[in-house]
Amino acid sequence: MLLYVLRRIGYMIIALVAVSFVTFLLMRAAPGSFLEMGSGGVVGVDLGLGSVGVHDPQAVQEFIHVFHLDKPWYEQYWGYLWGFFTLHMGTSFEYPATPTLQLIGQTFPLTIMIAILAIALAVVLSIILGTLAALRANSWADRGTVLVASLAASIPHYVVAVFLMLIFGVWFHLLPVVGQAGPKYFILPVVAMALPMCGSMSRYMRNSLVETMNSEYMVTVYAKGGGLRAALFGHGMRNSLLPFITVVGPQLASLMMGTVYIEQMFGILGLGKVFTSASSTRDYPLIMDSTMIYAVLIMVMNSLVDICYGALDPRIRKAQAKGR
Amino acid sequence: MTPLLQIKDLSIQFRTDEATVNAINGVNLTVPAGGAVAIVGESGSGKSTVMMAAPRLLPGNAVVHGEIWFDGRDLMTLNEKQMRSLRGREIGVIFQNPTAYLNPTKTIGQQIVEPLLYHHIASAKRAKEEAIDLLDQVGIGDPRGRFDMYPFEFSGGMLQRVMIAMALIASPKLLIADEPTTALDVTVQAEILMLLKKLQRERGMALVFVTHDLAVAAQLCDEVYVMYGGMVMEHLPVPQLVRASKHPYLRGLIQSIPPLDGPVEPLPYIPGNPISTTRPLPAGCIFAERCAAKMSVCEKRPPLIDFDQQHQVACWLAEKGGIA
Numbered sequence A: 001m002l003l004y005v006l007r008r009i010g011y012m013i014i015a016l017v018a019v020s021f022v023t024f025l026l027m028r029a030a031p032g033s034f035l036e037m038g039s040g041g042v043v044g045v046d047l048g049l050g051s052v053g054v055h056d057p058q059a060v061q062e063f064i065h066v067f068h069l070d071k072p073w074y075e076q077y078w079g080y081l082w083g084f085f086t087l088h089m090g091t092s093f094e095y096p097a098t099p100t101l102q103l104i105g106q107t108f109p110l111t112i113m114i115a116i117l118a119i120a121l122a123v124v125l126s127i128i129l130g131t132l133a134a135l136r137a138n139s140w141a142d143r144g145t146v147l148v149a150s151l152a153a154s155i156p157h158y159v160v161a162v163f164l165m166l167i168f169g170v171w172f173h174l175l176p177v178v179g180q181a182g183p184k185y186f187i188l189p190v191v192a193m194a195l196p197m198c199g200s201m202s203r204y205m206r207n208s209l210v211e212t213m214n215s216e217y218m219v220t221v222y223a224k225g226g227g228l229r230a231a232l233f234g235h236g237m238r239n240s241l242l243p244f245i246t247v248v249g250p251q252l253a254s255l256m257m258g259t260v261y262i263e264q265m266f267g268i269l270g271l272g273k274v275f276t277s278a279s280s281t282r283d284y285p286l287i288m289d290s291t292m293i294y295a296v297l298i299m300v301m302n303s304l305v306d307i308c309y310g311a312l313d314p315r316i317r318k319a320q321a322k323g324r
Numbered sequence B: 001m002t003p004l005l006q007i008k009d010l011s012i013q014f015r016t017d018e019a020t021v022n023a024i025n026g027v028n029l030t031v032p033a034g035g036a037v038a039i040v041g042e043s044g045s046g047k048s049t050v051m052m053a054a055p056r057l058l059p060g061n062a063v064v065h066g067e068i069w070f071d072g073r074d075l076m077t078l079n080e081k082q083m084r085s086l087r088g089r090e091i092g093v094i095f096q097n098p099t100a101y102l103n104p105t106k107t108i109g110q111q112i113v114e115p116l117l118y119h120h121i122a123s124a125k126r127a128k129e130e131a132i133d134l135l136d137q138v139g140i141g142d143p144r145g146r147f148d149m150y151p152f153e154f155s156g157g158m159l160q161r162v163m164i165a166m167a168l169i170a171s172p173k174l175l176i177a178d179e180p181t182t183a184l185d186v187t188v189q190a191e192i193l194m195l196l197k198k199l200q201r202e203r204g205m206a207l208v209f210v211t212h213d214l215a216v217a218a219q220l221c222d223e224v225y226v227m228y229g230g231m232v233m234e235h236l237p238v239p240q241l242v243r244a245s246k247h248p249y250l251r252g253l254i255q256s257i258p259p260l261d262g263p264v265e266p267l268p269y270i271p272g273n274p275i276s277t278t279r280p281l282p283a284g285c286i287f288a289e290r291c292a293a294k295m296s297v298c299e300k301r302p303p304l305i306d307f308d309q310q311h312q313v314a315c316w317l318a319e320k321g322g323i324a
């Protein structure tokens, strides 16, 4: 078991190095620099480094020196990587007064909360819808959900978000659409993220359950005197959750990317917002750190999915216990 | 002996998208209480279909006509709830392939106790003790430890013992065994057969043993029904099987059993293919096209002719004393 965990962590570190390296390359390849595109690019605006503007060569020199931009690329890269792993990330270009760690600490909980609520809502909804569709397999209700599901799956988060804002915010004034002043504010963002996921996930749940309910060991359950309830809750659900969970995993990456759009649209100051503004101002340290945080998040969530899978499947659980 | 199970004029069609399968075409069959009856026939002759019709475990596309009297009730007229209270408690079933007919994600213990729990016969704790006791009786060593193991940790032969324990735990009056040893190797097969015989005697339980192996049927049972194309060709007591069998089909089957002693010679076999169940049945004898003793009278379908008490034959030859 320990070996398994260690190996898993090893893979994660390798993946993280790869992600950060690609990010670094792309970031350096992107045209423009913070000095032109960040808040300092507008002449005369306070950069936060004292009054530094692009027109002040001395201040620019100092800026370049402070952030090690005069060092060779590999030293810079290593600096970002080492800083991230040791949690000494320093500060970003844009917010030199706030350590990046603190910035992430403030925004990260919002994002992770939205993501977890969205995935939980999507999973619960998909299981309920998928089960109902499976029990009425091939009825008109089942076929109806196919249509809705394929619609939902082909509409992106942000379009769903606009519709929800329009219906619940603008027409019926039921829920706030922008801001983060209380729990109410998070309902629409979470729903907007969850709904598109439900489409494919509920179909998958349905197919998986139909297959389970038609398998041979279900005949045994009926032969023992079990009814539909025993078959469904005693045997079917758990077994169809196994394949279902494997499709939740791949959704996570797109879910995390979804937070970026959603935070932008609903005006929520989360990690996604930090990430987008860092990218558009070419705030190198912040791009690196927020990307790596995202990567770690996705990897941790994927591991959680694997752990759930193992807990449900005795074959994997026993194999892990033996420490394969 | 009063019959425990009496099947009258049973006919079963399977409706599929391509065709209607005439699986059973008028079968009469009687199982005395405490007796052991074998149903023998080639693959596709409808053995499983007949016997799965009794506990009404056929898939939804089966159309069943006829009467199935069990212990004074016509099962065809019972509702689903009444039927459920019979399954697993008065009628136990074991299947050909124990690996497929056991849920891979639940321990065998959980699965064995289910008949007792479904029928509220015992508390969970009592049920566990009974299961452990029964596992011991069917020859599983260390039943207490094995109770919490999963099907993948057992061999095929052990799983079939588990299936037997599961079918017997609620002490049914009738056990239906559908080719329980076909998936096992020969030595294990013999052990399971002996176990079944022993349990059947001890418990005074009726047994219907479905098999394609005439020799096995003769070892285990008191009487044999020989099926072909969804009909009974001959019914006779086992002691008369070799000397008094009348139907050319049964004769063919007997001759194709390899002798244990004597020189190795090519065995005679029945030429031709089993009758197609998807086409309309011929007007005459359904075995005629493969029959070496075909006569002109075979253009007309022979009824089951009473040859003797306990001995019926569906062949015109029976009137003349049977095939030479």
Ligand SMILES: Nc1ncnc2c1ncn2[C@@H]1O[C@H](COP(=O)(O)OP(=O)(O)OP(=O)(O)O)[C@@H](O)[C@H]1O
Pocket (backbone or CB within 6 Å): B014, B015, B016, B021, B022, B023, B041, B042, B043, B044, B045, B046, B047, B048, B049, B050, B059, B061, B212, B277
């Ligand atoms: N669910 C089904 N749908 C359609 N046809 C079926 C179904 N089940 C069985 N049949 C058909 O009914 C006929 C009898 O099948 P059955 O399974 O009873 O044969 P069997 O004698 O048990 O054969 P085997 O030795 O292979 O188990 C076959 O022609 C088979 O193809």
Ligand SMILES: [Mg+2]
Pocket (backbone or CB within 6 Å): B047, B048, B049, B178, B179
């Ligand atoms: Mg069969």
